[in-house]
Amino acid sequence: MRRFNFSDPGFEAAFAAFVEERRETPEDVDVAVRDVLTAVRAEGLAAVLRYGKLFDRAEVDETNIRVTIEEIEAGAAQCAQEVREAIAFAAGRIRSYHERQRPADAWFTDEAGVQLGWRWTPIEAVGIYVPGGRAAYPSTVLMNAVPASVAGVDRIAMVTPPGRLQPAVLAAAKEAGVTEIWRVGGAQAVAALAYGAGPIRPVDKIVGPGNAYVTAAKRRVYGTVGIDALAGPSEIVVVADGANNPEWIAADLLSQAEHDPAAQAILISDDEAFADKVAAAVERQLTSLATGADAAASWRDHGAVVIAPLDEAPRLVDLIAPEHVEFAMDEPERLADRVRHAGAIFLGRHAPEAIGDYVAGSNHVLPTSRAARFSSGLSLYDFIKRTSIVKCDEAAFAALGPATVALADAEGLPAHARSAAIRLGRG
Template identity: 45%
Template sequence: MQFLDIREAGFQAKFDAIVERGEESGREVEEVVLGIIADVRSRGDEALLEYTRRFDMLSCDAAGLEVTPEEFDKAMAQVEPKDLAALKLAVERVARFHEKQKQQSWISTEESDIMVGQKVTPLAKVGIYVPGGKACYPSSVVMNAVPAKVAGVGEIVMVVPAPGGEMNPHVLAAAKLSGVDRVFRIGGAQAVAALAYGTATVPKVDKITGPGNIYVATAKKLVFGQVGIDMIAGPSEILVINDGSGNPVHVAADLLSQAEHDELASSVLITADRSFGEKVANEVERQLKELSREAIARKSWESFGVIIVAGDLDEAIAFSNRIAPEHLELAVENPFEILPLITNAGAIFMGHYTPEAAGDYLAGPNHTLPTGGTARFFSPLSVDDFVKKSSIIHFTRGGLERVGEDIVRISRLEGLDAHGRSVSLRLKK
């Protein structure tokens, strides 16, 4: 952990090293992934089964890749009733939030002779990638599938690697509760390729969302354009802005909830109150020992944990806007007062009783957020990601007469006279 003063010499360079911790996929990974994609594209199921045997130690025929209704039933029965209730609550709350993002098709009838508008149409099929193996993230299923469901997507296809064939019942239960239509036990670049191009068994989709390792992320980047993808995610981060108010114990716990994710996670506190910062530093050390994932959290905190002392709250806010954090906690007395000043952040957790973990699971907003400063231009995953728009344009003959000469003029400026002719031919007496 570094304890820095924002005004000390070399501060920016020290902080930049944290920001740039993300691994770049590099040419070697790209070559491997390109090979896998080409292979699945040309040989379909055959290649998919081979890679699944090799990487996931799972041998089955093509039909065996799909999770059966009986497996779903079994998984649902395995989940403890209170856990099931918690997952249901998450699905309900996430659905309720995302319902508010839905946009309507619209037309403008302001002009009597020219009508314009926008048609909003759900995507026909989407693929959701869910990590498997050691990790088990039912919340990832909820956060990807529910917005797709709310958007009205025709078919939601989930892929999740099942090393040795084993599936996590909580992940399957979350899929069931979230409205996933089909689940395939495949993963890695081969799963992304199968979704992008389709095989005899796996349907070709229009968009692929969801987190994965570097092979999955690289595969998504490489099939972008063939299908849509969500944002390109790097390692996760939290920034806590503090004004001296609140409890250092809580802030330390929030920093650690980020640090336990993985060793590349970064947890940063910026406070105008040095002694608050010192208390948080001590608390983190104390709490670290109590964590089941102590080793990971400690590595993350030691490598990428930072406590920064700023001159005042304004300086802290300016810093935050500069780095555009994925998760931003406003651990201040009056968070709504400074909300308008926050210009770059994935999600903003307001006040002393809103830990990031609440947003991760069930507050309602999506937990798929732009990382590594990309909140400057990317948005959280939303219903918008699962619809597309078509412009609607309708001219009457009178409308075309009214603006026809201007269209012809612009077409001439561009040297595109066939454009102008398509108008003038219609207006010829």
């Protein structure tokens, strides 16, 4: 864990260097991914099954690669009642939140008599990648599939690495209305969704997190299909004053550190004695955490404690541009309203990031690796697209035509100019 003090000489340079450090997997996976994509594109299902046996040691063939409706039902039924109820509760809140994001179509006539507007329509087919390596994540299913369903996506195809499908994942799929699930993971799953592979028909967009191979594959297929984002390691910044319970803040920091050894947790506080108590609480909690090995590596290699005036916190948060930021204090809006770059903001002492991961209703698929400077978290807008509409009668075209001709001529595009000029009777 690194420690920075705002009053130290060289703070700005040292902190900026820390923020710029890379935390992505250093292994070069792009060449391997390229070969997988090329093979799947050329050979289809045969390559998908071959790579499944090679990488996942999976006994999957064309007869069992698709999870049947009966398997979904049976698996969901094995999920504990308490978990099923929590999944339904979360899904309802996610659905309600994303329904409020629905934009309106528009149609109007401007001062030139031109009729203009736009229309929103859902993407036709979406693929959802659900990781199955480190853990099973029913929340990933909900956060991706529920907004797609709300948007009106016709077909939602879910892929997940072969092996035992966790009952909670199947319960989440059932709750979200996902009936097309394929036992395939890694870069070959991304390739199958992008290009098609036997019974796996291609989709129009791929969403959902994955490892370095999945991320590299998504980067390579972008353009053939859309993607949501290139996910990096999880991250959290907690801005906390000394009036907090240090055990609470330590738990909040570890809630992201436990995801991955490359995850990052940062505390910003104006109270050095309090910050010391939080750091001690982190060490205590690590000893009893089942995910303690990953969390300890994350805290050791990428964690930080920053002692700084709270008025400086918004500027420091913007430099980090984190996935999540908590403002654990009274009147948190006073500082939070000044933050420009963050995937999600949690306000007050009783709004830990964990509720955003599951049941708040907002989406937990958020920009990482400073991408909050230019992108947003997953939302309804990722599953719909806007089409512009233009209508002119003769009088309206007469108002627009001459400027069209002038601009087309200026750009050296005579056919463009003629298309307008001919309607103006100029030739």
